[in-house]
Amino acid sequence: MNLERAKAILIIAFAGLNLFLGYQLFWPDFGRLTRVAITADQMRLTESMLNENNYFLEPSLDRAVQTSDFITVAPDLNYQKKIISSLIEKGASLSEADNSVTFRSEGEIVTIHTSGLVRLIYSPGHHLADNTAGLEQRELRVLAEQFLSDRNCLPEGIMFDYMEKSDDGLIVLYYYQVIDTVPIYASQLKVIIESDKVYRVEAYWLELVDRIPARDMEVISATEALTNLVKELGPSPDPINIIKIELGYFSGEYDAEKWEIPPVWRIVLEGQQCYYINAFTGNLEKDTVIPEQTSNSSIST
Amino acid sequence: MIERIKSGILFLLVGLSLFMTYQLWYGQKPAQLIAEDVYERIIVEKPRPLDTVVTPAYILLAAAEEGYYLLREGDSDYAALWNNISILLQEYGKENLEVESGDLAMEGARRILTAYLKPALPVGLDLPWLSDAMYAAIGWVDFYSLEGERWLILSSPDREPKLSIPLIPEKAEAIEEIIAELNAEKVLHLSLDTDRLSGLVSRDLEVKNDIYVPGGAVFMERLQLKPEEIDRDLLLKTFFIDYNLARIIEERDGGIIYTDGERGLRLSNVSFEYSSPRLEEGQATALYPDALNNCSSLISYHGGWPEGLRLEELALSGWGGRASYSAEWRMYFLGYPLLSNNSARAVFNDRGLIHFSRSLYFPVELPEESQNDVVETAGWTEALQAAVAVFEARYPDDTESVLSLESMSLAYAVIDSDPAATVWAEPVWVIKINGEKFILRAGNLSPAESEDLL
Numbered sequence: 178m179n180l181e182r183a184k185a186i187l188i189i190a191f192a193g194l195n196l197f198l199g200y201q202l203f204w205p206d207f208g209r210l211t212r213v214a215i216t217a218d219q220m221r222l223t224e225s226m227l228n229e230n231n232y233f234l235e236p237s238l239d240r241a242v243q244t245s246d247f248i249t250v251a252p253d254l255n256y257q258k259k260i261i262s263s264l265i266e267k268g269a270s271l272s273e274a275d276n277s278v279t280f281r282s283e284g285e286i287v288t289i290h291t292s293g294l295v296r297l298i299y300s301p302g303h304h305l306a307d308n309t310a311g312l313e314q315r316e317l318r319v320l321a322e323q324f325l326s327d328r329n330c331l332p333e334g335i336m337f338d339y340m341e342k343s344d345d346g347l348i349v350l351y352y353y354q355v356i357d358t359v360p361i362y363a364s365q366l367k368v369i370i371e372s373d374k375v376y377r378v379e380a381y382w383l384e385l386v387d388r389i390p391a392r393d394m395e396v397i398s399a400t401e402a403l404t405n406l407v408k409e410l411g412p413s414p415d416p417i418n419i420i421k422i423e424l425g426y427f428s429g430e431y432d433a434e435k436w437e438i439p440p441v442w443r444i445v446l447e448g449q450q451c452y453y454i455n456a457f458t459g460n461l462e463k464d465t466v467i468p469e470q471t472s473n474s475s476i477s478t
Numbered sequence: 479m480i481e482r483i484k485s486g487i488l489f490l491l492v493g494l495s496l497f498m499t500y501q502l503w504y505g506q507k508p509a510q511l512i513a514e515d516v517y518e519r520i521i522v523e524k525p526r527p528l529d530t531v532v533t534p535a536y537i538l539l540a541a542a543e544e545g546y547y548l549l550r551e552g553d554s555d556y557a558a559l560w561n562n563i564s565i566l567l568q569e570y571g572k573e574n575l576e577v578e579s580g581d582l583a584m585e586g587a588r589r590i591l592t593a594y595l596k597p598a599l600p601v602g603l604d605l606p607w608l609s610d611a612m613y614a615a616i617g618w619v620d621f622y623s624l625e626g627e628r629w630l631i632l633s634s635p636d637r638e639p640k641l642s643i644p645l646i647p648e649k650a651e652a653i654e655e656i657i658a659e660l661n662a663e664k665v666l667h668l669s670l671d672t673d674r675l676s677g678l679v680s681r682d683l684e685v686k687n688d689i690y691v692p693g694g695a696v697f698m699e700r701l702q703l704k705p706e707e708i709d710r711d712l713l714l715k716t717f718f719i720d721y722n723l724a725r726i727i728e729e730r731d732g733g734i735i736y737t738d739g740e741r742g743l744r745l746s747n748v749s750f751e752y753s754s755p756r757l758e759e760g761q762a763t764a765l766y767p768d769a770l771n772n773c774s775s776l777i778s779y780h781g782g783w784p785e786g787l788r789l790e791e792l793a794l795s796g797w798g799g800r801a802s803y804s805a806e807w808r809m810y811f812l813g814y815p816l817l818s819n820n821s822a823r824a825v826f827n828d829r830g831l832i833h834f835s836r837s838l839y840f841p842v843e844l845p846e847e848s849q850n851d852v853v854e855t856a857g858w859t860e861a862l863q864a865a866v867a868v869f870e871a872r873y874p875d876d877t878e879s880v881l882s883l884e885s886m887s888l889a890y891a892v893i894d895s896d897p898a899a900t901v902w903a904e905p906v907w908v909i910k911i912n913g914e915k916f917i918l919r920a921g922n923l924s925p926a927e928s929e930d931l932l
Contacts, residue, residue, distance in 0.1 A: 184484045191491035198498035247725055291730075392722060428725070431735075437725035439739065457723050460740040 214398035215240040223400040231413035232446075235420050238399040245396050245440035245456060248426060249387040250361070252293025256332045256382045260287060260295060263329035276432070292432040295380045297330060302374030309348060309373045314340050321350050321368045324375055332382045335366060339449050347371050351449075353425075356385045360425030362443050362453065386435050396424065396456035402442035406452055409461045421445035427453040427462055520715045523782040525774040529568060529606040532770065533788055534560055534593040534619075538667075538690065539657060545666040548690050551788045551810035555664075558656050563593060563619060563630075566649050567607040590657065591621035594688075597792040598635050600767045608632075614640045615766065621653060628654075668693045668858075670886065678859055679866045682880040689886050691858035696888060698905035698920060699850040701811060703839040703892060705748035705901065708781070710734075716780050717743050717752050748932070749820050749837030752780070760829035762794060762801040769794070773805045776824045781836050786810050787822065802827040809838055811890060816903055817917070818892040819931045837932075839892055839901060853905045855888060855920035862886065864923040865909040865916040884910040891917055892932045901932060 215223075215238060227234055261280070269282035280287045286298045305320050306312065312320075318337050325331035338351040347369070354364030361383060369377040399422050421443070428438035440456040453462040537559055539547040549556035595617050602613030617635030622628065628650035632641040667690040668674070675683045714721045714736060724743075727735040733746045741754035764772060769792060777783045791806045807822040808815050820837035844850065856864075866881065890903035905920035917926045 181481065181484070184481070184488055188484065188488050188491060191488065191495055194495050195491055195498065198495060198502060201502055202498055394722075431727050432730065433735075434728045434730050436727035436735075439723075439725055455739045458738050458740065460738065462739045 214242040214395075215400050219398070219400050223403055227403060227407065227419070230407050230411070231416050232403075232407060233416060233418050234403070234422075235418050236422060238422065240398075242398075243396050243424060244393050245424065246391075246393040247389045247437040247439055248356075248359075248385060249389065249435055249437050250363070250383040251386050251435040253332065253382040253384040255384065256380070257289055257293075257295060260297075260330050261289070290432075292430055293381055293383070294430070295330075295382070297328075297378040297380075299374075299376055299378075302371070302376045305370060305373055305375050307373060309370055310342070310346055317348065317350065317370075321370070321375070325368070325378065330378060330380070332366065332380060336360065338365075341449065354382060356383075360423065360443075361438075362425050362427040362441070362451070363430070363438055381430060389437070394457060396440055397442070397454075397459050399442060401459060402444065402454040402456070405454055405459045406444055406461065410452075418447040419444060420447055424456060429462075520712060522712070522716060523778040525771070525778040526783055527606075528767065528771055528774070529564060531774045531789060532595060532597060532599045535596040535790075536594050536690075538592040538594070539660070540588070540590055541666055543666070545668055545693055546690055547660065547664045548667045549664075550813045550815070552786055553813040555656065555660050556813065559591070559653065560593065562653055562656060563621075564607070566630075566645075566653075567601065567619075567643075568609075570608055570643055587622040587624040589620050590623055591619075591653070593619040595619065596635070597770070597789060598766075600770070601632065601641070605767055608641070608643075611641060616640065623650075665692045665694060665696055667691060670858075670883070675862070675883070679863055679881075681866070681877070683862075683866075683883055684880055686882050686884045689883065691886055692855075692888065693858075695857070696855045696920075697852050698814070698855055698888065698890075699812070699852055700905065701850055701890065701903040702842040702844065703901040703903050704842050706781070706784075706836075706838040706840065708745065708750060710745060713745070713750060713781065714743065717741065748839075749835065750781075751820075751833075751835040752831070753833050754831060757827065757829040757832045758802070759800055760802070760827040762796070762803050762827040764803070764828065766792075766794075769803045769805075772803070772826060773824065776805070776826065776831060776834065777807060777822065777836075780834055781838075783807075784838065784840070786840075787838065800827075802832060809840075811841060811903065814888060814890050814905075816890045816892060817906070817908065817931060819928065839903070839932075841903070853921040855905055856907070856918075856923050858886065858907075861907040861918060861920075861923060862909060864918055864925075865907070865911060868916050868918070868925050869911050869914070879912075882912050884913065886910070888920060891926060893926055893930050 220238070220240070224234055264280040264282060264285075264287055267282045269280040269285075269287070272279050272281070276292070277288050277290045280289075284300055284303075286300070288296045288298075290296075303324065305324060309317060317340065322331060322335070332354070334355045335352050336355045338353050340351070341349045348371070350368040350370070352366040352368075354361040364381055364383045366380040366382065367378065368375060369379075403419070403422065422445075423443050424440060425443055426438045427441040427443065428436065439458075441453040441462060442456050444452045444454065446452070454460070455462055533551060534556075535550070537549040537556055539549065541547055549559065598615035598617050599607060599619075600613070601608040601616055602611050603609060605613075614632070615634060616632045618633040618637060620631045620633070622631060628645045628647075630643040630645065631639055632643070633639045670685050670689040670691060672684050675685065714724070718724045718736065718738060718741070721736070724736040724738045727737065729735065731746070733744055736743045736745075740756055741752065743752045744750060762769070770789075773789060773792060774783065777787075786809050787807050788810055789805060790808045792803060794801065794803050796802070802825050804825045805823065810816065816839065818837060818839070820835055822836045822838060823834070824831065825833040862883070869881070870877070886907070886909045889906055889908045891906040891908075892901060893904045904926070906926060907918045907920050907923070909916045909918070915928075917928070917931075918924065919926055
């Protein structure tokens, strides 16, 4: 046997060995290096559980294992300052209440709450475009964002979420915040349009104070989040589609200095009903968990 | 040239196969979720046994002269008397002595002692007290004497006699001995009835409950308090199985909230409050004695059950297919209750703890050379007149109705009145008229609003 033939045989043998090893390592649901959170069986079981309960999954799920951490956020004071400075330039008058400050200028009332909520009310409303009801979503978005930018109230990291249109001509555009490519569903901006005019803008915008990489953990799978949601909601009386399932951050609104928020699976049902499943604990996130700040118990002797 | 390429390919394939073999052998394991419950061993206070969970709201002793002595938690004679009666009731069950039921009163008998038990004392099978008797919840224990015979009558909370226990002489004498050696400085109390109140105020007053007030002058110390020190780390571990999954919310007032989305724990410098609203939709099937044991476990587990803290109430309530027990504790100093806006309270059912709050204060131990101020309290007549005046000022349109006096007693109130932020327990009169509580500073009878209380 000459050396050339020996090399050729060895190449074929090692190529075969590498194919076998590659299959063992990388094959989906089986591979040792493919970090899969959802196996094909789990996927099938989840889909059949959803269908039995009248839920139908539209998007495909990311099956890889994902990790996340807590982030610390606070109300975005820079956004508030930006709005306030433009109001001062306009010569707005100021009045203070317990938990808010209100600025009034011609045709505009802006209330900034200590919780971080900013509410801009326009009276008699700003004309946006003719026949807004007939415009496409994309066209409305461009107009609304231009409107916000012109009034110095377009926050950073704004991402369009969805639009609601009612038969009586009311249109609401919903936005959420993105920080470092991570969606923050706790932040929201709403533009309310009626009869071709913008009447109100509400924004609850946050700033990232800190990330806590020491608490980086694997999150539950999307199938587990779906299973937990169905356990919470029970079977749907009518067939309903699940149109989105995404990983982001969410918490209730707190009148606090700063707070940590957990990663969540955001599950959007047809009709834009949103549910947030804590991606660490699997619990449905609710706003009513925190005890009241003061509780007056009865005094008895 | 081709041979060189072949050699290169072979070299690469050998290297790749070695790498993959290594990965297969030692590489990462398949994904495992790590957000699972993590149990950590923690050391907390041992729960009190059932025989120390229930104590009387007060013990009333008939004085030789007209009147009564009123003993409450924090009074050494109260502890000695109740301890004796409690042991006696426990021994009677074990020794299977005579326990009668039926018509229990004896004509002409003198009532020497009454213990009012709130929450009620459970007696009967498998319980520490009267374990041979049928189950009963006892609200009153009366000690009677007639012609050398002594016996206890146990009645339900609404005063229906349930059991009569004839006492052997040495047991009765042990109780009588404590009574005979009572601290001589005890204040004589009067029983208020509608006759005693007639003409005292310009309108009719009726007495709703048994009310006993000091007949003479009372001197009460103004106590300097300090809030309970909370071990935050330990507390966090008692409420959250895996506290790594709890996130922190820092409030503007310095308070800190921990929550995992399902339950929340708010910690301030002086108190904490826990809530798990999802558990509200549950049933409370635990029997009353088991619920008492649960109370003991809860308070011991979440901060401990210190001396002077008394279980005041344990009630079962339900609505809309839900049911829960609610328990409340109160601190006592020197025989007086300490009123505050946030007491210790727990709400629980079969699913677990729904709500828990705790805010406790303890007296500061002063150096020997310094003493607390002593307040001479106003008499009960002036206090009642002042309370009626506050009532009339608050409800100017209500000038005719008969007022109902529901309770009246001296107490301490945690009032934040010092600019240096020192917390004081002020002596107060607490008077309940027509369902409304009036708190008057015991010295000058100036009203203190509930909002003034910490």
